[in-house]
Amino acid sequence: MFTLAEENYLKAIYHLEKESKSGVSTNAIAVKLNTQPSSVTDMVQKLAHKKVLSYQKYKGSFLTKEGKKIATNVIRKHRLWEVFLVEKLKFQWDEVHEIAEQLEHIKSEELIKRLDAFLDHPDFDPHGDPIPDENGNIKPTEKKLLSELQKDQRGICVGVKESSSQFLQYLDTRNIGIGTTIKVVDKEEFDDSMTIQVGETQLHITDKIAHNLYINTN
Amino acid sequence: MFTLAEENYLKAIYHLEKESKSGVSTNAIAVKLNTQPSSVTDMVQKLAHKKVLSYQKYKGSFLTKEGKKIATNVIRKHRLWEVFLVEKLKFQWDEVHEIAEQLEHIKSEELIKRLDAFLDHPDFDPHGDPIPDENGNIKPTEKKLLSELQKDQRGICVGVKESSSQFLQYLDTRNIGIGTTIKVVDKEEFDDSMTIQVGETQLHITDKIAHNLYINTN
């Protein structure tokens, strides 16, 4: 069994690993978790001993298969809870992260299984990030920025890049949310603005908006 | 802000206070929390310092107004989560306690406010215990054992006294659950068995069953 602190380290290292491609540096972990590098050294040594990551002095760490499994499981829980908070409890997209940080550590496999079913086995969280399955597999996502779509392409809104309240409210008043189908009706090369179809209505949006909306084009 | 351990102490003391009427003994707390009395002494001194309980050496502890408020708030969260687990995630009545023990410590007032609304402001948890409101007020309950009802009296099932799997399954197969209206059709003085009306059907039950079902006769 892993403690709350251990789970947070594994999660942080998992995220950092995807960006660095090589071993994750002690400093990077410290920055991510808002701790001192010396604390990180202690913890990675402990986690290495527990076989969930491999660590060499001065060379950084990377997760073992076992470590990845634990990390993705925590991420799975986090994202499922985020879906719950937004879909069922009607939180805004940007209000849920802190609460999910706590909920992700609740220990009960059965709980997550049932929550997943209750939410109808969602594939993405409210930020458009994919939800790993029980085995830690993450479906390769076709997530793109709306600005990358071509004329006449369509997709489903799966999340936002920036999540300020103003932006989310902008989207809300225009009936754009998770699961909304968006079609690019026209694209203006000059200023990168575009006309999109949302439900019955057409909408003209600036490049700034288009650069902050994630679309799944599967 | 209070730690998980502190919240658990306050909750335990709150429950014990209702039974003892005088100060709660150090030993009683230790038994309830499965710790050593010496650990309890340390903690109650700390909590006394924080003004959430008053404590006198060798005389036991009792909660201050502030302490009661925190305790009832934790209990409120616990019971709301239990309702969620049973009503929404379809857990059995007896499977939810451990999970709710964890969920009750999630910190977010907004979360509980929304969860309460999502569950339609329930008054009782799946065990028939009343859910305190935001201010810690607990509605005086008319909860009785089914065995205490008279012929022709009716009420709503609000919980169980014993919660073994067998008993819960017995109830399930007979369509008795939280919220089920039960009417006493006939009562046999000789062996305390009774005939009850559940929905369309009548049912003959033994005294053992009647002694383990809580009914709200409001």
Add this chain to the structure above:
DNA sequence: TTTAATTTTTAGTCTTGTCTAAACTTATGG
């Protein structure tokens, strides 16, 4: 009311996870 049993507290220790300060590696630049 004096002794014995019980309960409670104190003192000292341990583990987890953190910190600071100092020492040590590795990387960088002249």
Add this chain to the structure above:
DNA sequence: CCATAAGTTTAGACAAGACTAAAAATTAAA
């Protein structure tokens, strides 16, 4: 290629919350 900077680790300390063993207070019994 050596000196310095940057990053990392070690050593020692601390707070929270628990434990054991021993001392002290209270209660019960003779």
